[in-house]
Amino acid sequence: MNEANDFLWWKHGVICEIWPRSFYDANGDGSGDLQGITRKLDYLAELGIDGIWLGPVNKSPMVDSGYDVADYRSIDPIYGTMADFEQLLAEAHRRKIHIIMDLVVNHTSDQHAWFKESRSSRDNPKRDWYIWHDGKKGGAPSNWQALVGGSVWQWDKATKQYYLHSFLKTQPDLNWRNPAVSQEIYATMRFWLDKGVDGFRCDILNYFLKDEQLRDNPWSLSAGIFNGFQKHLYSRGQPGMEAILRQMRAVLDEYKERMMVGEVYVAQDGPAMAAAFMGKGDLCHLSFEFSLLFTKWDAARFKEMIKRWYSVLPEEGWPCNVLSNHDQPRAVTRYAAAPDTQKRARVMAAFLLTLRGTPFLYYGEEIGMPDSPIKRSDVMDTIGKMYWPIVKGRDGERNPMQWDAGKFAGFSAVKPWLPLNADYSAVNVEVQDKEPSSVLNFYRKLTALRRAQPALQKGGFEWIESDKDLIAYRRTWQDNEITIILNFSGSSRAHKIDAGLPLKVLLGTHRDSGSPVDKGPLAVYPYEVLALGA
Ligand code: GLC
Secondary structure, three states: OOHHHOOOHHHHOOEEEEOHHHOOOOOOOOOOOHHHHHHOHHHHHHHOOOEEEEOOOOEOOOOOOOOOOOEOOOOOOOOOOHHHHHHHHHHHHHOOOEEEEEEOOOEOOOOOHHHHHHOOOOOOOOHHHEOEEOOEOOEOOOOOEOOOOOEOEEEEOOOOEEEEOOOOOOOOEEOOOOHHHHHHHHHHHHHHHHHOOOEEEEOOHHHOOOOOOOOOOOEOHHHOHHHOOEOOOOOOOOOOHHHHHHHHHHHHHOOOOOEEEEOOOOHHHOHHHHHHOOOOOOOOOEEOOOHHHHOOOOHHHHHHHHHHHHHHOOOOOOOEEEOOOOOOOOHHHHHOOOOOHHHHHHHHHHHHHHOOOEEEEEOOHHHOOOOOOOOHHHOOOHHHHHHOOOOOOOOHHHOOOOOOOOHHHHOOOOOOOOOOOHHHHOOOHHHHHHOOOOHHHHHHHHHHHHHHOHHHHHOEEEEEOOOOOEEEEEEEEOOEEEEEEEEOOOOOEEEEEOOOOOEEEEEEOOOOOOOEEOOEEEEEOOOOEEEEEO
């Protein structure tokens, strides 16, 4: 391949997840919308991203914030119209920003026409589009627990059978063993790909197939509350998924440069499973590994997680890295230790954007925006409503973007759908834009550095031995070599520079770009970031 032309947006670029309801409200109803995202495309282009992962925007009763789709080929009126979507896509493409959509096809909403038909009678042609079973010994067909607690089986009075739901009872699982279902989903993918959509983030891929014999799962206290205290041996992750992924991949491959990134929901200990969904690079293009979302602030731990992730990747596979998303508290909130919050945000940014693999940012991360504190009366997320105060739900991290210090943070002309953060007058885009050393400007410099240095986009990766509070590594592509040194601690740490050529600072938090760094011992400042090159 021609070296100059081998930039693949999803592989060498930077992708940013946007929660559509919280990015920017263009129509003044308190909720973000598609026109709002279109208006902020110049901002995103300046941030230096190559792609947007758009959270779910299909028509939905919003019991699970759009992860309960009622019509796969529509746009929910909260977000606008199909014309708004097409405009967003065209305007994004004009700025070389790609758009991937959420493909939520393990389940639909119970308000989807397919389910309404399916539940209408046992002999309805769509009956077998979902998973229906008779009870066993006067109870549910198996002991399987839903991710949100309780049985996965819901009794349906009208037709006297149970249907299966891996999540909420309003999210019935599709029957992926029925080819009519898979063919319809592939047709839906083509519907969006024909519009020019660049790919999909595929929701909970490892849930599609369940054991056909409905064998009971073993109970296990250590599996924890979110697994319903059982090991999900039979209720998810069953063999046969490879064939489905191959078919999905074939659909994408009918088009040019389209991709899919899989969500394989296995929390802390699943990197090998996440890797398996990439096959030999011929199934999912990328697959999320979530360990860093559950790791405490500790350089050694971070390093261990990345080492583990890289070690399980197939040779032809490509990592992607993520620190925050719409399901877990934001990284800045998890690691917030005022007064070091913004300093840590810069260390994390440098880590995410210089590791080997595609970085996935989460909107607001680029200004070091924390979660909003949520009161019971604010809760929108059904999981928060069900389990408050033990589980408060995911509203905190889905908070409105902080654009400026004005009323409602420049997000909306009216009170936003979720509370704003109290810090928004200090932490916002307008303030940070003017401040050269802000987190925002640091993200911009990092994306620019990635674009200028092929080693950071696609180079090899090698750890450099260091103090346990530092993380150091070298990225290499042909004669382009970049050394990264990150100090995760709030005090200075010594580091021995041992490079063949004299090095200078390409980007850093404490030293000017261009300043030389001598071979030999270096005192790395507290929370210092250094990107060094020849
Ligand atoms: C995924 C989504 C989450 C959603 C769930 C059910 O894990 O990220 O937000 O609730 O799937 O669709």
